[in-house]
Amino acid sequence: MKIYPSVIGLGYVGLPIFLKLQKNFKTIGFDVDILRIKNLKKGIDTNKEFVKQKLFLTKSSYFTNHYQKLKKSNFFIITVPTPVYKNNLPNLDYLRKSCLLISKVLKKNDLVFFESTVYPGVTEDFCAKILAKNSKLKLNKDFFIGYSPERINPGDKNHSIDKIYKIVSTRNNSAMKIAKKVYGSITKKLILTKNIREAESAKVIENIQRDLNIGLMNEIYKVCHKSNIKFENVIKLASTKWNFLKFNPGLVGGHCLPVDPYYYSTFAKKFGIKTDIILSGRKTNNTMYKFMYNKLIHEIKKFKINSKKTKILLLGLTYKKNVSDFRNSYAIDIYKLLKNKFKNIHVCDPLLKNKKIKNIKILQDFNFKDYDLIINLVNHDIFKSKILKIKKNNQNYIELF
Amino acid sequence: MKIYPSVIGLGYVGLPIFLKLQKNFKTIGFDVDILRIKNLKKGIDTNKEFVKQKLFLTKSSYFTNHYQKLKKSNFFIITVPTPVYKNNLPNLDYLRKSCLLISKVLKKNDLVFFESTVYPGVTEDFCAKILAKNSKLKLNKDFFIGYSPERINPGDKNHSIDKIYKIVSTRNNSAMKIAKKVYGSITKKLILTKNIREAESAKVIENIQRDLNIGLMNEIYKVCHKSNIKFENVIKLASTKWNFLKFNPGLVGGHCLPVDPYYYSTFAKKFGIKTDIILSGRKTNNTMYKFMYNKLIHEIKKFKINSKKTKILLLGLTYKKNVSDFRNSYAIDIYKLLKNKFKNIHVCDPLLKNKKIKNIKILQDFNFKDYDLIINLVNHDIFKSKILKIKKNNQNYIELF
DSSP, X not given: OOOOEEEEOOSTTXXXXXXXXXXXXXXXXXXXXXXXXXXXXXXXXXXXXXXXXXXXXXXXXXXXXXXXXXXXXSEEXXXXXXXXXXXXXXXXXXXHHHHHHHHHHOOTTOEEEEOSOOOTTIIIIIIHHHHHHHHXXXXXTTBEEEEXXXXXXXXXXXXXXXXXOEEEEOSOHHHHHHHHHHHHTTOSOEEEESXXXXXXXXXXXXHHHHHHHHHHHHHHHHHHHHTTOOHHHXXXXXXXXXXXXXXXXXXXXXXXXXXXXXXXXHHHHHTTOOOHHHHHHHHHHHHHHHHHHHHXXXXXXXXXXXXXXXXXXXXXXXXXXXXXXXXXXXXXXXXXXXXXXXXXXXXXXXXXXXXXXXXXXXXXXXXXXXXXXXEESSOOGGGHHHHHHHHHTTOOEEEOO | OOOOEEEEOOSTTHHHHHHHHTTTSOOEEEOSOHHHHHHHHTTOXXXXXXXXXXXXXXXXXXXXXXXXXXXXXXXXXXXXXXOBOTTSOBOXXXXXXXXXXXXHHOOTTOEEEEOSOOOTTIIIIIIHHHHHHHHOOOBTTTBEEEEOOOOOOTTOSTTOTTTSOEEEEOSOHHHHHHHHXXXXXXXXXXXXXXXXXXXXXXXXXXXXXXXXXXXXXXXXXXXXXXXXXXXXXXXXXXXXXXXXOOOOOOOOOSXXXXXXXXXXXXHHHHTTOOOHHHHHHHHHHXXXXXXXXXXXXXHHHHTOOOTTTOOEEEEOOSSSTTXXXXXXXXXXXXXXXXXXXXXXXXXXXXXXXXXXBTTBOEESOOOGGGOSEEEESSOOGGGHHHHHHHHHTTOOEXXXX
């Protein structure tokens, strides 16, 4: 069988996979977002993870937003978002729509692999059922499914997809053979398992652990701050213990960490388990921006500047440094709170070039002398040289953490 | 000045410090427990951390329970327990009593160092004040205080006190010089800081981080167990991510982890901070034994043995493997629950030789053929060969985790 892969969803996860695959296979890169496809065809990744020359296509691979083109594919990789609703319940809508779309083009012997972070059982009990029902094909006879959790860390060049271990799970032996060829072309470090639920669990708990540990640091940061104890020094001392784990406090936003704890908690609830620890981490991280806002206001007051005329510039609005992703970015929440208090407030984030955030005008550059106060919310490397000048010039300047 | 150290409290923390110090200084080992002193004089450490030849005294050092002997000492190291009351509030009674005792013998230029885990401020705001008030001496003029948190890990031979970093904090320069000589004779890896509160914070958060991370694994263990997903496999898969942290689920007992989160939370509360994360970890770990008990009952049922006549043997009763400490041991709670259900229940723990637990008869040895079922609660290495035989013999056997 000739493998003809396609990647459904060309975001932070799908695009790097597509780019690796198309070096070895004729690959279709599919996204429902016409603008995304147009940009990618022009060699523009608005997520700023790939420069133009990295987007050159080989092996007659191509980008498309026409699902009919997917008919030729026999190995579908789904990399769509799995967010939560406002009530924090899992929103599987993108997955559902992808499955409905694929069921229109699904043929005998096709394979469908999912990469989106979910709770255990979603691949087999939710996705596979939609595929089977709508394609009229039989799972594990006509078509096969698998799960290979994405471990993309946006902005992290040291752990790119070709350097890290990738879990590949499917119950079917022949499907595993094919998956090995496909995923083996992305990284040599494959971890194979037949148990999809175990793979789903592994992925979601990785993120939960990280969310919780940052949450703990946030909690300790608050205590230190209120009790006038220097957090940085405490951590430096604690880090001299052989098994202390250094995590930094922060505004934990983005698509993964603020979401995944709710996925797992929803799953746990079905079995009568209350995930107090997991949810406490999220609760603290969800509200940390308010604490930091109050700290900011306190620091701004020290400058004794008039709130009506004061010109303030905020640096950075994405969910973390050096990425262009602003989903669940708490810097935006802090911006909104500040905007209510200070009328003359500008925001600069060059990483958000070509991106739009409702009701916010985002500057690409700035002259620091135009402002009475500069507040660094997200410390992108791109700001480095300007911040040096700001400090040298003794401008009023605050760093969030 | 000739340094004449004394160690107040010869438990898991004090004894190893005393034994190191007495190699370089004439040192007094003091404990209020007469039996402990008698045993140590005979070369017996009932905590089983030191064998007889390790307890040989040099430099005319000695053990005593007479506080008057402490008059000669000029460098006091306090290593007494800091437990919590039943309502989980910090019980500083041992510290208070130690300070009262030392204030009777305190002279000009003496130094008092504390090693017990506390919340920030206890050394300066609680201990120092008791010392000053009762000795009529002035802090930082007549006498000096410091804090050097213990990092003893009972049963862990790889991280003995001479191999690990030790924080030493005192605000006074000349006190620091003397402390460097004393603690420098224990380990070459000293971390010096003037800020006692930072040192106090560092110590307590190290334990909190560990407690929480084990708590998270307990929570995930519960979810996996209830949803029929193999926890061990999930962790194995997750561990293939570069930044996943492997912690094992367990019954988190002992003197430190079940206590320290409450110390810090009490401190945080004074500043209006609710430590949801820290307390959630403790809550889960405090009740984990109930979950494990129910799991045990479920497994026992599979053996179809009659509860009235069944002879059950429990292995291990201490708070973790290879230690003799049974403070806050949840194995004891499980024993009590099982005892209510099964009348013929024995318990064996050779590490508890010479120790007494109220209302529990502890066997030092056993013949596995005398029992219908053997349940391994605490997997001491000392049980290894017998467990092999039990398995070989196809005896009914359950391991807790």
